[in-house]
Amino acid sequence: MASSASQASLLLQKQLKDLAKNPVDGFSAGLVDDSNIFEWQVTIIGPPDTLYDGGYFNAIMTFPQNYPNSPPSVRFTSEMWHPNVYPDGRVCISILHPPGEDPNGYELASERWTPVHTVESIVLSIISMLSSPNDESPANIEAAKDWREKRDEFKKKVRQCVRKSQEML
């Protein structure tokens, strides 16, 4: 266990330095508290040409002690209206699910978490999720219904989230 935690800490330290030196467009990541390497704060910039354009959404990434063998959990702290984001802000995408077969049968094992993922790939997947919602197995049923049947309602609520995120700057 101590060896595993040490490995995770070293890996996260390395990834943090890489992101600071070579930032990636679309998001900015850092530690919530310098004393805790396992909790990151990420600011995702709304992808252009999507409903979330112009928004700044904050999220907390919590890494497990056995990272990278287990996936981290991502939770939006900004208000978010999306079919694949739970009402409490937790993100539900396939790469963040534990390895193995899906108990519900919605996704393939190859789509789930693998140790090769990095903080960058995780955040990029979340940005991709914002562009292309998946309403087949929604985390937020109301948002999925709006996305499927009442697109105008969905757009209106997303615009509210974008405006609110701008006001919190």
Added chain:
Amino acid sequence: MGGGDADAGGEPAAAQATLHIRCTNGSKFAVRADLGATVGTFKAIVADSCDVPAPQQRLIYKGRILKDEQTLASYGVETDHTIHMVRGAAPPPASTAPAANQEPTTAAPASSPAAGLGGLLQNLGATGAAANSGGLGLFGSGLPELDHMQQQLAENPNLMREIMNMPLMQNLMNSPELIRSIIMNNPQMRELIDRNPDLAHVLNDPSIMRQTFEAVRNPELMREMMRNTDRAMSNIESSPEGFNMLRRMYETVQEPFLNATTMGSEGDRNSNPFAALLGNQGSNQARDSAANGTTTASDTTSGAPAPNTNPLPNPWGPNAGSAQGAARSPPATNTRSTTAGGPGGLGSADFGSTLGASGGGSDATFLTQVLQNPTMMQMMQNIMSNPQSMNQLLNMNPNVRNMMESNTQMREMIQNPEFIRQLTSPETLQQLISFQQSLMSQLGQQQTGQERTQSASGAGNVNLNTLMNMFSGLGAGGGLGVPNAPNVPPEELYATQLAQLQEMGFFDTQENIRALAATAGNVHAAVERLLGNMGQ
């Protein structure tokens, strides 16, 4: 980290740190700033290096959005670190509701076709086409304010032509289903059709509809049709049984149509037909007296009043109250049926010749129209299936009676049911009429007759070209007098047999006439003779 602190302690003065700014559009630049400065001040420095004003700058570092009140050092910013900058947009103005209102645009096209179709059907009624009287009544009764527009349309042929040439009207005319559904919406019209199945056939025939629409589009054609109808009415009134036939046709066909076109609540319209009938009856009684004074039908025919040179007045137009106009605008069905039932007034050989001769050139148009009318077929069937009425018709003319007594084959042919059925088929009658017209023209002009024969034999259905050709032949037809029985040429004498031979496929008129003359009118012998000639 410890080493860093030692270096910081060693240098009392704060050094300028180099920070990298990365914009969302991909541009990247370096800025030198004091780490102890506030974020607001730092934004002003950044504004100098790019075109984004300080209030619109959004700086993001390590997942945090930098606040203007905090210092750069409090966020842990160090030299050679990169800060994301995003341009914040101004709040968008509230979008206004769409100003376009689709409701008025939708209403305008709805009224145009209704008005145009109402005027169209009204004029069709004016031409005496029974099939369209119901449709006219539908629009006339449903839209009272449409009367004024109908009058305008009736008085302006050019306006009617423009309306008919609109693409919308073309589409309406090309869909018989739509027209039929419009006509069927009238309860009285539906009841009338239930009582007379033959009328339903007329209303459901697209070709009759299309021909009538073609007539409405062409003012000259419409005027000619009206003149022909008026002439036929005069001829019918001058024959001994013409008036009774007219009254019978009026009671069975014309009156129900008029009732179907006017609602019961409109009393003024209901009274018009009866007033017209009374006026017509008085006028015809006078004519009957004049007819009784003469001894021969020929004199009566020559003494008939000259037909009107002007088009008939429109019953539903400004002259709606005119009894004369209403009396002289019955449908073509009545005109032709009465003519077919009254051969005694005009001397001729057999029944087929009677039908053709009584029509004459002036009735070419209506003859072709009547041939496609099932109601007329039914009436002819009733007349010919009744031996008593058949004998009465034949005995009315002394010449016909003498011919029947002298020629037993002729009597057998006429009384043969199979022969009668063949004679009354629409194809045979149509070819007979066309052939009769060709022969009549041929008497005056040999060349014209030849051309007409070729065109007539090839025509499967009557179309506008055939109608035009027959109009051009009106002058020649009018010049013909009533031929005398002993001097009847072979073409008229064997008109029925010639039609049969043409139907069988023998299109050489001269050969057919020669064969029939040699065999004294026996069709079977003529066929054998023609086939024998071909064998040689």
